[in-house]
Amino acid sequence: MKCLSIRGISKTYRRGNGAADVIALTGVDIDIHCGYVTAVLGLNGAGKSTLIKVICGLIEPDSGHLELDGHPIKGSLTKHCRVGAVFEGNRNIYWRLTARENLEYFAAVQGLSHSASKGRVNELLRAIGLDDRSHTLAGNLSRGMQQRLAVAVAVINRPEVLLLDEPTLGVDLENVLNIVAYLKQLKDDGTAIILTSHQMDTVEMLSDHVAVLQSGRIKLAEDIKAFLTRGSTNLYSLSVDGLDRSRAEVLGALGVVIGERALTFPEEKLYEVFDVLRPMTLGTLTREASDITSTFLRTVRD
Numbered sequence: 001m002k003c004l005s006i007r008g009i010s011k012t013y014r015r016g017n018g019a020a021d022v023i024a025l026t027g028v029d030i031d032i033h034c035g036y037v038t039a040v041l042g043l044n045g046a047g048k049s050t051l052i053k054v055i056c057g058l059i060e061p062d063s064g065h066l067e068l069d070g071h072p073i074k075g076s077l078t079k080h081c082r083v084g085a086v087f088e089g090n091r092n093i094y095w096r097l098t099a100r101e102n103l104e105y106f107a108a109v110q111g112l113s114h115s116a117s118k119g120r121v122n123e124l125l126r127a128i129g130l131d132d133r134s135h136t137l138a139g140n141l142s143r144g145m146q147q148r149l150a151v152a153v154a155v156i157n158r159p160e161v162l163l164l165d166e167p168t169l170g171v172d173l174e175n176v177l178n179i180v181a182y183l184k185q186l187k188d189d190g191t192a193i194i195l196t197s198h199q200m201d202t203v204e205m206l207s208d209h210v211a212v213l214q215s216g217r218i219k220l221a222e223d224i225k226a227f228l229t230r231g232s233t234n235l236y237s238l239s240v241d242g243l244d245r246s247r248a249e250v251l252g253a254l255g256v257v258i259g260e261r262a263l264t265f266p267e268e269k270l271y272e273v274f275d276v277l278r279p280m281t282l283g284t285l286t287r288e289a290s291d292i293t294s295t296f297l298r299t300v301r302d
């Protein structure tokens, strides 16, 4: 497999009983390449999880289809290639099985032989740092450990397409690095990885391409280097105390990011921000290093 293409996917949740329908995705097109990680970014409710569910066949889209190497596929992607997935809330693991039993169970479901399964399970337990907790029930593992187990379960069959919805949520920094290193290995072996995450460090460490979803539509899709270059404009941070609601609204409309103690905004907004804040006493003004978080925020607020 060389490339998975998502073509014109739209999905509306129809709620009935007079409740308004929710348009989750509208005409989404993305190309996903083997051996690359594509990060799908978006604010809460942008449609990321819906897209992941559509790709792995859990949700039927209203329109649109998937293509493999340019050929439209019939039925679920899982019928055409090996697919692994981590869903929000670790729904891909069984709480009443131990970590080892979960891996053995899913290895059997995926058709691995007993001997292949044994080696693979041990390898994965080591890779995710759970070899000393292999006999603990999944339900008794910490949240971060459960998350690591969910990643291991998703890759048990060496997937050609791996879908990761928030794979490092709640995982400590050391284990984030372990997971990232393991996923990089998978990508080097040719797996096409689709990642959604609010953890920008993980996104920056892993991704080759970025697609930004906003209100169910693709706002931008490009190489991560091009994406990061967008953020090269200088950003300023200004500390303020006692910002009132009407000023906050005006600043929000200008695209200023309002934090607990400071405002963040691009250089070209500097004088407009000063005008809005006048005659307040202003705190320290510092120039911020531009990073993936600020680039993303600017993209969705633009």
Ligand SMILES: Nc1ncnc2c1ncn2[C@@H]1O[C@H](COP(=O)(O)OP(=O)(O)OP(=O)(O)O)[C@@H](O)[C@H]1O
Pocket (backbone or CB within 6 Å): 013, 014, 015, 022, 023, 024, 042, 043, 044, 045, 046, 047, 048, 049, 050, 051
């Ligand atoms: N089963 C459902 N029934 C009705 N509406 C839904 C359902 N699932 C999701 N939605 C709505 O669809 C929209 C997209 O939701 P989705 O979970 O795909 O967003 P998301 O980008 O993954 O958000 P988050 O970052 O919060 O996880 C939201 O408005 C959400 O409320």
